[in-house]
Amino acid sequence: MKQAQTQTVQSLLLPTGAVNLLLPGAAVAEVIGIQHLSTTRSRGVLVGTAAWRGLTVPVLSFEALSGQVAPAPKARTKIVVLYPVTGRPKVDFYGVLASADPRSLSVSGDKLRSNGVQANSPYILQLCKLDGDAVAIPNLPAIRKALDDV
Helix, strand or coil: CCCCCCCEEEEEEECCCCCCEEEEHHHEEEEEEHHHEEEEEEECCEEEEEEECCEEEEEECHHHHCCCCCCCCCCCCEEEEECCCCCCCCCCCEEEEECCCCEEEEEECCCEEECCCCCCCCCEEEEEEECCEEEEEECHHHHHHHHHCC
């Protein structure tokens, strides 16, 4: 008898003060240290910019997107640089603050389950349970668009 193959997706679990975000690994360009961040006076979700590979990358706080106060960066804070959303110019990278080191993991359908609760945020596609822990699958185009409104 042939067993059904379970598809796995290389992912990154990004801790924030609001919720742990589960990102597809293919969306992540690089994780860099907070020393690359130049903070600006808080302008909504934008916490500053990061110098990365010769580019200036806007960096946002998911906590601010969630209606919370953006926390002050700490030594353990990381910047997760994300690739541009499909159809955008190739230099349209952006970053999201992580409260600690993101964790790389392989996620299969048998580990990830919808928790049956509707997300009340346009920045979250789905609330889920990953091995029993709450995670959110972010709406990356909506998050990137939030920077256009700053």
